[in-house]
Amino acid sequence: MKLFLCPEYNIIQIYHGITISRHRHVSQTRICFRSCVANRLQKAVRREIASSNKASHQQATHISSTNQQLHMEPFTFATSNQLKLNVSVRIQNLEGQKPLVPYSQLLKNPELKFVGSNLSPVSDLYISVQVYGDNKPLGVPVQTAYKSFKAARAWKEWLTLPVRYCDIPRSAQLAITIWDLGGPDKEVPYGGTTVRLFDADGTLKKGRQKLKVWLDVEADGRTETVTDSTVESNDEMDRLEKQIKKHESGEIPRVDWLDNLAFRQIEQIQKKSIKRTHDHFLYIDFPRFDFPVVFCDFEYPTLAALAEAAAAEKENGIATPTASTGHAPSTTQSGVVGGSIPGEPIPAPVDGGMIRIYDPEAARERDNPAEAKHMNLVRSQRNGPSDRDLKPNARIRDQLNDILKYPPTHELNPDEKNLIWKFRYYLTRDKRALTKFLKSVVWLDAREVKGVLELLPKWAEVDVDDALELLGPAFTNPAVRTYAVARLKKADDNELVLYLLQLVQALKFERQQSGEHNSESSLAQFLVTRASENETLGSLLYWYLAVEMEFKRHKKLYERVVFEFMHQLEATPEALDRPKRSMLARQATLNKTFNSLAIEIRDMKAKREKKIEHLKNYIADPAHGLLNFEPLPLPLDPSVIAVGMIPSESNVFKSTLSPLMMTFKTADGGKYPMLFKNGDDLRQDQLVIQTFTLMDQLLRKENLDLKLSPYKILASSPTSGMIQFVASKPIATIVREYKTILEFLKHHYPDGSTREGVKAEVLDNYVKSCAGYCVITYILGVGDRHLDNLLVTPDGFFFHADFGFILGHDPKIFAPQMKLCKEMVDGMGGSDSVLFKQFKGYCYTAFSILRKNASLILNLWTLMIDAGIPDVEREPDTAVLKIQEKFWLESGEEEALGRFEVLIGDSLNALFPIVIDRMHNITQYWKS
Structure with missing residues (x-):
């Protein structure tokens, strides 16, 4: 028996399955529950001491020496690729109640009377579950059977999904949506939640799970989900639920009469907690297995493993497949088939006993050692005359021209790379050849890289499209990216606006090669400098960065760029006359006001006419500062200077999200109508409109005006944004x-x-x-x-x-x-x-x-x-x-x-x- 003591929480843990957790400051209820468990602990300790006295001294010495040698306990587990069972989950019960809609509100909006949860605290609900992985559904949803509730919403029903554990990725998660009756042949989401199937360490979750339910939304199965099931609170109820899970898994011995008393007390605490917070929680059960299940993808056997298997079969008298017989063994070691497709027999060998197998490394475009050696020999300066004097003949010149016409997505083969490298000095006069040349470089060869950096300043100046390609994920060398930024510096501000959205995204690839905070990134410094000098660029850059900061993956990167941008704004000479930083702050305040107003109007249980009246009254109220204000460039279109809003020309569209239409008064006496939406991701629409605008400019450069009128779109967050309204x-x-x-x-x-x-x-x-x-x-x-x-x-x-x-x-x-x-x-x-x-x-x-x-x-x-x-x-x-x-x-x-x-x-x-x-x-x- 081994005891451990944690000074912070006084946690006493006994190896043989009993755990008790006590905090220094506990409530009366916690003391009651603790005393119950303490009595059980004392009995268990007596049993452990009695049994331990019977153990021999030799056994204790052996165990002690083994622990000293290994310094850890053995861990037995199974891999997920061996689990051929379908994913299953048990829907237990839903805790929490929505407040009933008052009868006066039902009279104003008769449609609400069809929603079941507005009429009864235990209305009939059903639940649908669907597996998602890598932002894609991995099967059709499965739903619970109809069940009429009386006192509580409890299903206690197992659902089997049409996906096996061995086939799901590590990012797999369940999108669980609770559906309510919304009228004849109509259903509305009561709430949704999304739970991952694997823990952060790759272990399959098991047992009882408490999921936070997001009301009135459907479950979001994306990787960056907005309906995360994680319960953030750390109150007494969470501690007790951990003890319950240990009790269910057998870590705490069962004592029926004592368990009943403890569980009654826990139910009382649970009811008070939910009633106090008005939160909703869904309880589910995942299957329990004899061993922990750890995520593992399929592994395919190597040629050496196949050769060993063939030799073993030959020693056992089993005929090895040959080209003449065409027979092959049905399975190989590790339970993985060595054919081109898992689950099929190994095909007959070809070309003198060679067997074709699936090579997963080939899909990852790994370098071939033989090709790398050949390339080193071809490029060696000891072979042939100096490359500086080489000039192609007519045939090779045609080959080079064909290579230069390849689109940027085309992958060059080794022969094409060698040809580009051989005539690199000749190609310096052709600006189209730079990107192809850089793709031909062996960046792991320090000598080649040194020669490239010496040749780069001598190359003919590239066009903007090639400069943008050099800022992509394929080019990570800092000098190459700095060269591309130097080319972009020659573009005017109007041209930069067309590429700004993509340049903000290119910062992600800059981070991969220049460090944690991107402080020395030439691209970041270029964007900050140009945006601080131009009001339109500055406004757009601020909002593009604000959206990216909403995502955890690159949050620190973009926060650093915003910090540098704000610092640069304070240092500009114009900061004394017209502080640009305060202008951006006013834009953010305006966006926050519209966002809150959109949510309020969307959630109003009233007719559209009442919503429109509320919007107009809000704008007309001088206390809100929207009727008239100091000149402000609109975030949607910084070239438009707004000085106020027109309440009479405001509207609420008839839609699920109830988008707001608002009209601004401009400094030149005109009007600018705009839509504001909350609850919709406008980034895809923003990208399409930006491409439309770019294509319009390309056509105009060729004197072709096709009267395109791409309206403005700005995503102010991943779930809200502004849209120019066109009559x-x-x-x-x-x-x-x-x-x-x-x-x-x-x-x-x-x-x-x-x-x-x-x-x-x-x-x-x-x-x-x-x-x-x-x-x-x-x-x-x-x-x-x-x-x-x-x-x-x-x-x-x-x-x-x-x-x-x-x-x-x-x-x-x-x-x-x-x-x-x-x-x-x-x-x-x-x-x-x-x-x-x-x-x-x-x-x-x-x-x-x-x-x-x-x-x-x-x-x-x-x-x-x-x-x-x-x-x-x-x-x-x-x-x-x-x-x-x-x-x-x-x-x-x-x-x-x-x-x-x-x-x-x-x-x-x-x-x-x-x-x-x-x-x-x-x-x-x-x-x-």
Whole structure:
């Protein structure tokens, strides 16, 4: 028997299964519970002493010497890849009650009377459970059976999920949602919680679990979940629950009459705790196994292991598979099959007894030692003449030109790398060759790196797209990144605004190579310096950094950059006249006010008219300081200086999140309407709009103005943001009210002198903007297109809204690659009209221009791989490749335009999207 004493909590632990925890300052209830356990402890100690006296002296000496040799107890465990059982969980009970809605409030909002929890403290609920891993669902949800509750919500039901323990990743977690009745054929989330299946040390959780329930939301299965089940409080109840878990696992011996007394006292403490905090907790049980289960992925046998197995089989008289017989053993050692796919037999050997096996290292792009040795020999300065005098012949020059045309995502093979390296001095005159040359360098060779750093300043100045590629995750050398920053310093502020979102993300890759706090990062210093000199850059940089600080992974990194930025703002000469730091503080206060107001109005149990009235009264109240205030650049668009708000032009949209529409008074006497949303992640929409703006600038540089009007979006946090409001109407509404888009434009801007009866400049706006958005949304793979998120302004500007699905993801089956519906073409006068031919001409020209700038677009999206964008996180390895495929870079210019012409015809003649649009319209009609 061994005793341990902890001075802080007076914890006495006996190896044979009894644990008691006492704190110096305890309440009367804790003393009562402690005394019960203490009596049991005394009895157990007597039994232990009696049994220990019977042990021989030799056994005690052996145990003592063994402990001294090992210095630790042996740990027996099982690995998760051996556990072929399905994931299961037992739903026990839900603790906590929502306060019932007053009858007066039910009269004001009759819809609330259909919500079960508003009528009864023990309304009928059911629970759905789904496994998530790496931000993706790993199976369909499973739900509890119907059960009518009387006194408490207790299910006590085991649920088996369609996923095995051996197949789940270490990041696997359960998204548990409690559903309530919300009306006829309608269900609403009562609350949700997300719990990880593995502890921080990789051990599978077991036994009873207490989960915090987040009310009125559905469980979030993402890695950075907002419905974390962790209970943060450390009160008496948490201590007692730990004792209960030890009792259930057998660490504390069972004494029935004493257990009943203790459990009754615990229930009383639990009821008081929940009643006091109004929190909700869900109790579940995970299965218990004989041994701890530790996460372990599949391990594939090496060639040496297979050779040993074959030799052992040969010694035992088992025939080794040969090419002539084609037979193979069914299994190998460790229970893992050595074939190309786990679970299949080893294939017959080829080429003189060689066996093809799956090599997981090949997927990780590990260097081949033979290729590395060959590369060292080829690049050795002792072979051949000096590389400085080498010049390629016509054939090699063509090969080099082909290599330089590769997109930034293309991986060079060893021969191409050697060719680039061999003619590196010749290529210094070509700015396109720098990124390809740096990809050919063996960065582990100090001599090569030294030569590269000497050659880098002599290279022809690269374009911005190549500079952005050098700031990506593939280039970690500080000198290379400093060179890229030096190129960006020559860009003006308007150009930097187009790349600022990606440059903030590039700081993550800078941190990996320059230390913990990024204090010496050339990119960070560049951004801080330029942002402190320009008000627009400074405002946008502040909000981009503020969003990134919400995530734990890079929180310290971005906090350091914000600290440097604020320090730099204080040091600028303008700080005395117009302190920029206080301006940012006022923007943050304004955003906080809007956020609180949006939550308050969203949670109001009142009709929309009451919410609108409350919003207007809040803005009109002088005490809130929104009616008139000192000039302030708006966070959404810092070029707009706001001086107040107009209460009468405020509104609350009819939506689940109840977004607020607010109108600002500007310093030049104008108006600026804006939407504020809470409860929605706008970072993906922000990225899409930023790409639209960039593409618009690329087209304008080529003297092609397609009348694009990308509205402003700013994500002020991962769950809130601002959106510029543009007065427009969805095509669905236009068709319903005016029959055609042409009639809508004619109603607002009639002109009898034209054949269509509409002003020429209005039709020009419509045709050009349709062409521009068709090309851009095709390249980005924007999905979920229907007539309600295609909008047209009265003066003919067409644009898209709502970018919840991009990169080819689409909830609609058989969705076309380009959204070109009949209603859009009818607005041009039909597919045989002159305007439609102009439309196609604009499409070809725009696609050709953007295709030439594909590297810039691909490099910008590469920098966003680790930004937490939902549709990028789904498939981070192929997200940029999906955009690259849309450019058809492997085809010539003429062939690519021919394929694009076919794409326009296929999109216009597709029948299935027409059916989907009709079904969507019917659904929206019944919802309204």
